[in-house]
Amino acid sequence: MPRRAPLVLSVAAALVLTACGGPADEAGGAAGTTSGTGGHPTGTLTVFAAASLTDVFTDLGDRLEEDNPGLDVQFSFAGSAALATQITQGAPADVFASANQAQMTVVTDAGLADGDPVVFTSNVLQIAVPAGNPAGVTGLADFAREDLALAVCAPEVPCGAAAEDVFAAAGVTPRPDTLEEDVRAALTKVELGEVDAALVYTTDVTAAGHAVEGLDFPEAEDGVNDYPIAPLADAPNPAAAAAFVELVRSEEGQEALADAGFRAP
Amino acid sequence: MSRREAGVPVPLMVPAALAVAFLVLPLIGLVVRTPWADLPDHLTQPAVGVALRLSLVSATAATALSLLLGVPLAWVLARSRIRGRAVLRALVTVPLVLPPVVGGVALFLVLGRQGLVGRWLDETFGLTIPFTTTAVVIAETFVAMPFLVISVEGALRAADARFEDVAATLGAGRWSTFRRVTLPLVAPGIAAGAVLCWARALGEFGATITFAGNFPGTTQTMPLAVYLALQRDPEAAIVLSLVLLAVSLATLLLLRDRWLGRSVAT
Amino acid sequence: MSLDASVAVRRGPLDVQLDLAVADGEVLAVLGPNGAGKSTLLRVLAGLLPPEDGRVVVDGTEVWDDVGQGRHLPAHERRLGMVFQDGLLFPHLSVADNVAFGLRSRGVPRTPARTAALGWLDRVGLAGLGDRRPGQLSGGQAQRAALARALVGDPALLLLDEPLSALDARTRLTVRAELRRHLADFGGSTVLVTHDPVDAMALADRVVVVEEGRIAQAGTPADVSRHPRTDYVARLVGLALLPGTGAGTTVRLDGGGAVAVAEETVGPVFIAVRPESVALYLDPPHGSPRNVWPARLVSATPHGSTVRCELDGEVQLIADVTAAAFAELGLAPGSAVWAAVKASEVAVYAR
Numbered sequence: 079m080p081r082r083a084p085l086v087l088s089v090a091a092a093l094v095l096t097a098c099g100g101p102a103d104e105a106g107g108a109a110g111t112t113s114g115t116g117g118h119p120t121g122t123l124t125v126f127a128a129a130s131l132t133d134v135f136t137d138l139g140d141r142l143e144e145d146n147p148g149l150d151v152q153f154s155f156a157g158s159a160a161l162a163t164q165i166t167q168g169a170p171a172d173v174f175a176s177a178n179q180a181q182m183t184v185v186t187d188a189g190l191a192d193g194d195p196v197v198f199t200s201n202v203l204q205i206a207v208p209a210g211n212p213a214g215v216t217g218l219a220d221f222a223r224e225d226l227a228l229a230v231c232a233p234e235v236p237c238g239a240a241a242e243d244v245f246a247a248a249g250v251t252p253r254p255d256t257l258e259e260d261v262r263a264a265l266t267k268v269e270l271g272e273v274d275a276a277l278v279y280t281t282d283v284t285a286a287g288h289a290v291e292g293l294d295f296p297e298a299e300d301g302v303n304d305y306p307i308a309p310l311a312d313a314p315n316p317a318a319a320a321a322f323v324e325l326v327r328s329e330e331g332q333e334a335l336a337d338a339g340f341r342a343p
Numbered sequence: 344m345s346r347r348e349a350g351v352p353v354p355l356m357v358p359a360a361l362a363v364a365f366l367v368l369p370l371i372g373l374v375v376r377t378p379w380a381d382l383p384d385h386l387t388q389p390a391v392g393v394a395l396r397l398s399l400v401s402a403t404a405a406t407a408l409s410l411l412l413g414v415p416l417a418w419v420l421a422r423s424r425i426r427g428r429a430v431l432r433a434l435v436t437v438p439l440v441l442p443p444v445v446g447g448v449a450l451f452l453v454l455g456r457q458g459l460v461g462r463w464l465d466e467t468f469g470l471t472i473p474f475t476t477t478a479v480v481i482a483e484t485f486v487a488m489p490f491l492v493i494s495v496e497g498a499l500r501a502a503d504a505r506f507e508d509v510a511a512t513l514g515a516g517r518w519s520t521f522r523r524v525t526l527p528l529v530a531p532g533i534a535a536g537a538v539l540c541w542a543r544a545l546g547e548f549g550a551t552i553t554f555a556g557n558f559p560g561t562t563q564t565m566p567l568a569v570y571l572a573l574q575r576d577p578e579a580a581i582v583l584s585l586v587l588l589a590v591s592l593a594t595l596l597l598l599r600d601r602w603l604g605r606s607v608a609t
Numbered sequence: 610m611s612l613d614a615s616v617a618v619r620r621g622p623l624d625v626q627l628d629l630a631v632a633d634g635e636v637l638a639v640l641g642p643n644g645a646g647k648s649t650l651l652r653v654l655a656g657l658l659p660p661e662d663g664r665v666v667v668d669g670t671e672v673w674d675d676v677g678q679g680r681h682l683p684a685h686e687r688r689l690g691m692v693f694q695d696g697l698l699f700p701h702l703s704v705a706d707n708v709a710f711g712l713r714s715r716g717v718p719r720t721p722a723r724t725a726a727l728g729w730l731d732r733v734g735l736a737g738l739g740d741r742r743p744g745q746l747s748g749g750q751a752q753r754a755a756l757a758r759a760l761v762g763d764p765a766l767l768l769l770d771e772p773l774s775a776l777d778a779r780t781r782l783t784v785r786a787e788l789r790r791h792l793a794d795f796g797g798s799t800v801l802v803t804h805d806p807v808d809a810m811a812l813a814d815r816v817v818v819v820e821e822g823r824i825a826q827a828g829t830p831a832d833v834s835r836h837p838r839t840d841y842v843a844r845l846v847g848l849a850l851l852p853g854t855g856a857g858t859t860v861r862l863d864g865g866g867a868v869a870v871a872e873e874t875v876g877p878v879f880i881a882v883r884p885e886s887v888a889l890y891l892d893p894p895h896g897s898p899r900n901v902w903p904a905r906l907v908s909a910t911p912h913g914s915t916v917r918c919e920l921d922g923e924v925q926l927i928a929d930v931t932a933a934a935f936a937e938l939g940l941a942p943g944s945a946v947w948a949a950v951k952a953s954e955v956a957v958y959a960r
Contacts, residue, residue: 159574227456227474232557234574255474256556257563259570263553266448271457272473505697508657511684512691513711514762520685523710527701 120148123318124170126161127153128177128305130201130261130281134338135175142325149318157260158236165190165310172319175307178236182306192316195308197343198326199335201279203240203301204292206268211291213274218244218295220275221252229264229276232257240301241277247300265290284339304343370588377585378578385582390559390568395586398565401476402544405483409540413491414533418521420492421499439489446485447553454481478555479562483544491540498532538598545591611669612766612798616653617662625649625822631798638801638813640845646822647802651768654800655691656684667765685714690759694771696751698743704754705730705739711762729757733787749780756791769801773808785811786959810850811879811958818842835919835927836910843912847884849927852960854878860957866923869899869952877960884917886954887928890947891938900950906942909935920948
């Protein structure tokens with residue numbers, strides 16, 4: 079129990095502090111490659127991005143600020159659905175990065191995207207188990223076991239939709255104990271050891287650190303989640319929006335995404 | 344001029360009207376945005392009935408549990424002279440300021456499979472609490488009981504303690520006095536506290552979804568269903584909210600009439 | 610059934626140390642100003658407040674408090690009844706259930722408890738009001754019900770805490786007279802706490818005047834008012850209270866003689882005369898006063914600028930005269946004087 083305390087505190091802190099931004103400045107930011115947009119953008123850039131992008135985008139935002147003195151990058155990280163709703167309600171954002179096509183469609187259908195969105199990365203599911211895999215979970219078939227405590231995302235949210243796809247492809251009828259409202263909530267239950275396994279994104283397992291282990295499984299390919307990004311039609315700062323989208327799609331941006339467990343589109 | 348007879352001074356009237364607008368307009372917003380044409384379709388979904396029933400049952404159970412434990416606690420806070428009462432009172436009200444999600448995590452740490460008490464329950468009796476309806480009731484009780492305790496403690500402090508002296512001089516011991524005198528005297532306060540507690544339990548989201556999880560039929564209460572519906576179908580979410588609103592309003596009005604109304608009248 | 614109490618208790622700045630003995634059937638009035646420690650004494654006797662030192666013994670053998678022996682009987686185990694200042698009937702119970710409360714607490718089944726309660730309501734003149742709520746009673750009715758509630762269990766000790774002070778002047782007269790009758794029938798010991806000397810004089814067999822937590826003086830009501838030992842007692846209990854029978858504007862005194870009063874009265878009454886309203890003359894005065902009696906000065910006690918004069922004669926009176934007048938009249942114990950009182954200065958209480 080004493081060894082668990084720091085983890086527990088960090089989990090609690092993370093829950094409280096979600097949406098308060100990511101880690102502090104990354105040491106020695108690499109040189110940027112944002113030329114070609116016609117001068118350095120300045121002012122404030124507001125990016126609405128899926129919560130799973132928190133760490134990578136915060137890092138990329140810092141790099142963009144370093145390359146463009148006078149530019150201030152602000153993020154709003156939350157569930158894609160909540161962000162899409164906010165944008166359609168008139169939130170003053172410059173860029174929207176969604177964790178699935180469906181929520182981007184909400185924005186494009188409202189005519190609020192500037193041009194066609196592009197898929198800049200994707201995320202595949204992994205089986206997350208507590209460190210040491212105490213229940214001996216080996217693959218997707220274990221999600222049909224009644225004796226295990228299992229968490230899967232609710233079908234209403236992107237990771238749940240992806241989970242439904244992989245289960246259908248594998249022919250497994252899952253018997254989850256809880257349908258989680260988002261990936262982080264599912265992961266919390268793994269970190270606390272309250273569930274034996276949860277189906278979450280690879281990136282979340284990577285970000286969770288030592289308390290969680292990720293197991294790859296072949297059927298994951300059937301539930302790949304594409305992440306589209308688009309500058310917004312009503313962007314207050316279109317130049318900066320373009321610069322940010324370009325950075326995300328650049329080699330540098332793709333490397334950062336790969337480091338966090340994302341896959342190339 | 345004849346308006347003066349209403350007797351509400353302007354410095355009170357204006358903020359009061361603003362308060363009403365502030366509290367009621369969002370509800371009106373919900374009603375206005377309700378897709379009335381699709382209402383029957385949404386309402387006849389079996390999932391709605393299941394979630395609503397679970398909500399009502401668990402909120403009522405949480406209120407009963409809060410009464411059973413909270414009223415005695417309120418008595419201890421209001422009447423006893425135990426040391427550290429101020430600290431105790433502060434601790435008891437912590438769930439009011441704690442973000443409910445953190446409350447859910449804290450419940451895991453105590454009652455979860457790996458929790459202080461939960462591990463023992465699991466090893467000794469094979470009982471696991473998380474992801475069950477019991478967990479829903481526990482999470483709601485954790486969040487809602489402080490409302491009851493604070494109301495009842497206030498009622499006890501306001502009640503004339505001399506009645507308890509009278510009962511003692513008439514041969515009633517402390518327990519008998521509590522049962523036959525104190526409890527009936529503060530009944531209106533207990534009723535008000537129970538209503539507050541029930542309402543809070545009915546709307547509970549954060550602690551429930553964390554500690555009890557979300558599964559239709561066992562742990563998915565209305566607020567959870569609303570939240571998830573919001574992810575995919577905001578219209579369905581509005582309908583669900585409206586149902587929850589209508590049911591809770593009806594219950595509260597009914598109770599107020601037959602319960603609070605009567606005790607105020609006597 | 611008797612009470613022997615010797616208690617010491619501290620309440621804030623007040624240090625209360627009182628010794629009391631009350632015999633069977635006796636009514637002891639504890640008289641004193643607010644904050645003198647009277648109510649504290651009652652709370653100790655009731656067992657609501659443990660004393661810091663002393664003993665409370667009932668019937669010679671039943672020890673309720675003995676600090677030396679570490680014994681403290683809680684209130685609910687004491688055979689007592691208590692009436693509080695504003696009645697304090699339980700608002701959530703009917704009047705009959707209020708009266709039956711003590712019997713039910715002590716294990717009497719519902720039906721006999723209710724029968725006994727209704728019997729007592731009848732005795733205090735509230736027959737037919739048993740099903741009312743306390744809120745539907747007048748102040749006087751509530752206090753009668755409170756008395757019935759205290760007496761129904763046949764207690765060894767009856768404690769009355771300012772039982773009349775919350776009543777208006779008119780109700781007070783009638784309730785006081787009824788209380789007197791019930792106290793006369795009560796076989797146990799009674800301790801009455803009051804700040805009103807009329808209550809003490811009219812209801813008590815003996816009076817204890819309490820001042821700042823200590824007994825300033827004790828004795829029969831007549832004795833205390835005639836021989837006040839301190840200025841305070843003199844100011845508080847200067848009253849001459851005489852029993853008589855009213856007939857129109859005249860009251861025929863039980864001890865002989867008649868007194869003219871301002872209001873018409875009928876039946877048994879007390880008349881009360883304050884010492885400052887008694888004037889003394891060496892010769893029979895002429896003019897307005899209708900009440901003039903010959904008397905002999907028994908004793909004279911100076912208090913500040915006045916002299917308290919105890920008078921003997923057809924009517925037993927007390928007079929306060931200024932020291933200057935006392936000297937001018939050349940009075941001394943044994944002197945023959947005329948005492949005069951205006952009819953409007955004589956108060957009448959039903960008895």
